[in-house]
Amino acid sequence: MRRIISVLLENEPGALSRVVGLFSQRNYNIETLTVAPTEDETLSRLTVTTTGSDKVIEQITKQLNKLIEVVKLVDLTEGSHIERELMLVKLKATGSQRAEIKRTVDIFRGQIVDVTSSVYTVQLAGASEKLDGFIQAVGTSGVLEVVRSGVSGIARGEKVLSL
Amino acid sequence: MELLSGADMLIRSLQDEGIEYIYGYPGGAALHIYDALFRQDKVKHILVRHEQAAVHMADGYARATGLPGTVLVTSGPGATNTITGIATAFMDSIPMVVLCGQVASTLIGEDAFQETDMIGVSRPVVKHNLSVRHPEEIPEIVRKAYYIASTGRPGPVVVDIPKDMTTPNERYEYVFPKKVKLRSYNPAIRGHAGQIKKAVDMLMAAKRPIIYAGGGVILGKATDQLTELVRMLGYPITNTLMGIGCYPASDTQHIGWLGMHGTYESNMAMHHSDLILCVGARFDDRVTNATEKFCPGARIVHIDIDPASISKTIDADVPIVGPVDAVLKEMITLVKESKEKPDADAIAAWWKQIEEWRAFHGMRYETSPDVIKPQEVVEALWKLTNGEAFVTSDVGQHQMFAAQYYKFDKPNRWINSGGLGTMGFGLPAAMGVKLNFPDDEVLCITGEGSIQMNIQELSTCSQYDIPVKIINLNNQALGMVKQWQDMNYESRHSQSYMESLPDFIKLAEAYGHVGVRIDRKEDLVPKLKEVLAMKDKLVFVDIYVDRFEHVYPMQVARGSMKDMWLSKTERV
Numbered sequence: 085m086r087r088i089i090s091v092l093l094e095n096e097p098g099a100l101s102r103v104v105g106l107f108s109q110r111n112y113n114i115e116t117l118t119v120a121p122t123e124d125e126t127l128s129r130l131t132v133t134t135t136g137s138d139k140v141i142e143q144i145t146k147q148l149n150k151l152i153e154v155v156k157l158v159d160l161t162e163g164s165h166i167e168r169e170l171m172l173v174k175l176k177a178t179g180s181q182r183a184e185i186k187r188t189v190d191i192f193r194g195q196i197v198d199v200t201s202s203v204y205t206v207q208l209a210g211a212s213e214k215l216d217g218f219i220q221a222v223g224t225s226g227v228l229e230v231v232r233s234g235v236s237g238i239a240r241g242e243k244v245l246s247l
Numbered sequence: 248m249e250l251l252s253g254a255d256m257l258i259r260s261l262q263d264e265g266i267e268y269i270y271g272y273p274g275g276a277a278l279h280i281y282d283a284l285f286r287q288d289k290v291k292h293i294l295v296r297h298e299q300a301a302v303h304m305a306d307g308y309a310r311a312t313g314l315p316g317t318v319l320v321t322s323g324p325g326a327t328n329t330i331t332g333i334a335t336a337f338m339d340s341i342p343m344v345v346l347c348g349q350v351a352s353t354l355i356g357e358d359a360f361q362e363t364d365m366i367g368v369s370r371p372v373v374k375h376n377l378s379v380r381h382p383e384e385i386p387e388i389v390r391k392a393y394y395i396a397s398t399g400r401p402g403p404v405v406v407d408i409p410k411d412m413t414t415p416n417e418r419y420e421y422v423f424p425k426k427v428k429l430r431s432y433n434p435a436i437r438g439h440a441g442q443i444k445k446a447v448d449m450l451m452a453a454k455r456p457i458i459y460a461g462g463g464v465i466l467g468k469a470t471d472q473l474t475e476l477v478r479m480l481g482y483p484i485t486n487t488l489m490g491i492g493c494y495p496a497s498d499t500q501h502i503g504w505l506g507m508h509g510t511y512e513s514n515m516a517m518h519h520s521d522l523i524l525c526v527g528a529r530f531d532d533r534v535t536n537a538t539e540k541f542c543p544g545a546r547i548v549h550i551d552i553d554p555a556s557i558s559k560t561i562d563a564d565v566p567i568v569g570p571v572d573a574v575l576k577e578m579i580t581l582v583k584e585s586k587e588k589p590d591a592d593a594i595a596a597w598w599k600q601i602e603e604w605r606a607f608h609g610m611r612y613e614t615s616p617d618v619i620k621p622q623e624v625v626e627a628l629w630k631l632t633n634g635e636a637f638v639t640s641d642v643g644q645h646q647m648f649a650a651q652y653y654k655f656d657k658p659n660r661w662i663n664s665g666g667l668g669t670m671g672f673g674l675p676a677a678m679g680v681k682l683n684f685p686d687d688e689v690l691c692i693t694g695e696g697s698i699q700m701n702i703q704e705l706s707t708c709s710q711y712d713i714p715v716k717i718i719n720l721n722n723q724a725l726g727m728v729k730q731w732q733d734m735n736y737e738s739r740h741s742q743s744y745m746e747s748l749p750d751f752i753k754l755a756e757a758y759g760h761v762g763v764r765i766d767r768k769e770d771l772v773p774k775l776k777e778v779l780a781m782k783d784k785l786v787f788v789d790i791y792v793d794r795f796e797h798v799y800p801m802q803v804a805r806g807s808m809k810d811m812w813l814s815k816t817e818r819v
Contacts (some may be wrong), residue, residue, distance in 0.1 A: 098366060101367070101370070105371060139562075142558065143555065149554070149555075150553070152375045152395060152429065152431060155431040156431075247430070
């Protein structure tokens with residue numbers, strides 16, 4: 085099952101490599117990984133999506149918690165949560181395609197953020213499935229380049245991951 | 248206000264940390280530190296002949312005393328040579344701080360002379376590593392390193408020190424922090440009361456209980472509590488290779504150690520138990536055999552300081568995260584207060600069964616009228632030293648024979664590389680022990696393969712007068728490899744012979760030590776007596792033992808715990 089694990093990490097050099105190293109060392113998967121500083125400059129927030137049996141996920145969270153620089157973590161998929169991923173995609177857009185793409189972008193509530201005579205650059209945010217859906221809708225043949233940020237997530241309601 | 252250079256701060260911090268011995272080897276990036284070491288006399292430095300040995304010495308010291316060991320090496324090859332030693336300590340959760348020189352911070356990343364990314368290289372085999380970014384940080388980093396290494400589940404910590412952090416003429420205020428606090432590191436200080444209660448209820452209700460104790464009991468200094476609980480309950484106890492000495496081996500409740508080469512009775516008792524109380528062990532593959540066939544009727548209570556050790560390979564029914572001494576203490580109180588008592592009839596029947604298993608096999612081997620059996624060498628040593636010696640070993644058949652036939656009644660006396668299985672560990676580990684226990688007998692039981700992996704340390708022993716006794720069980724082959732080849736590869740002995748063995752007697756003498764050869768059975772005991780009488784000499788005892796001996800019992804690969812070979816021809 086796919087999980088989203090969110091980690092508060094000491095914002096120090098080398099901390100990220102410990103997390104990444106742990107995954108390869110113990111043969112765990114990383115599907116996406118995002119990391120950036122938080123409002124507290126001593127902390128980074130790292131979000132990793134991974135797959136594995138419940139036993140593997142339990143080991144992943146335990147092993148992550150053992151890293152000295154991991155301050156706190158939560159498996160967001162254990163409760164209701166919001167997940168978002170940002171995608172920028174360059175699409176071939178000439179002739180009648182231009183209107184069709186524009187319509188599809190509107191349906192997916194994306195934005196065209198850059199335009200040339202033959203290319204649209206589209207920005208889209210949402211759950212990973214929605215981004216997959218967009219690519220499917222426009223068709224891979226017109227896709228020139230895709231960049232995705234990886235998943236960020238946050239729990240719904242009052243629950244907060246902080247110190 | 249006291250102003251010190253980074254190098255002086257480092258040594259001063261070691262003094263303030265109470266470190267008496269450090270083991271190491273100098274080199275370019277560590278020279279400021281070595282100069283600071285020269286200008287004081289509180290911290291004593293032992294110069295090894297290879298950095299790996301420095302780490303094993305520190306490790307031997309740590310295992311014997313329960314205190315963190317300390318290593319000092321230079322950058323590049325000095326640092327990378329420590330890796331096997333660090334990995335050895337990591338696998339067995341041994342507290343240790345390894346201080347590594349590094350090229351100047353201004354050169355890092357430029358492939359400078361003797362530059363290696365030691366933080367990166369060591370990452371998978373350390374509990375943590377730290378690098379110094381300003382000389383003023385040194386006292387705090389040292390304090391943190393020892394704190395992390397020795398608390399919670401212990402382990403090695405590497406400190407990387409760029410050369411410009413130790414420059415002699417740049418001085419800063421020295422403040423040694425009394426306490427360190429890390430917001431992200433808070434090892435458990437007690438177990439969950441509800442879980443402990445549940446565990447005690449299960450213990451009281453069990454009909455075929457067994458206590459399975461590991462190295463965590465020794466590391467957690469909980470042997471007294473364990474012994475008290477086990478005696479109070481009257482249940483059988485087995486322990487892992489790492490747990491040897493956590494409960495007196497001569498006591499009747501002790502049914503030997505378990506696993507691949509454990510006793511018949513302990514493996515049988517584990518397999519047939521209905522409740523396993525695991526204390527500070529980790530269900531590793533050399534214990535469980537095939538996990539899907541592991542102890543089908545047993546419920547499992549697992550006490551460990553490290554939550555990640557619980558339900559990693561075998562699921563626990565009642566996990567208890569906490570220091571073993573505190574948890575066991577609470578269990579003892581609850582057992583005392585409990586209205587329920589163990590089911591006397593069921594426990595008596597269980598013991599009757601175990602005694603039958605014990606009588607069926609116990610520990611036995613066939614003796615020969617003329618050939619020396621490795622097992623009898625170990626038994627003779629056990630008797631001659633009254634079971635009181637520190638025994639280190641390397642890895643292979645001799646290690647198993649030593650663990651099987653030397654009966655340890657005390658913790659911290661059996662010192663071996665259990666997790667990583669590092670050949671070359673025994674001699675330097677013995678040296679680390681002997682330096683700190685000069686009045687005790689320290690034996691390194693080894694083989695002619697392993698001893699040659701760190702034999703250069705005979706030179707260190709001459710320099711510092713370290714009179715350990717090296718017991719070389721010489722079967723002229725890599726015995727354990729050969730045994731597996733006999734059992735699984737139709738005796739095709741691929742690369743398992745040691746051709747061109749040196750004359751170990753002359754070799755020992757070349758380093759200024761005494762060499763004794765024993766190749767006749769009738770000489771064994773008298774000569775060993777002579778060897779042990781040479782208190783102030785390092786004696787290398789080269790004993791020609793049966794070349795064809797195998798270690799038994801041996802679990803059948805991919806079987807359950809109860810599937811074993813008991814000799815070359817008996818399989819159960």
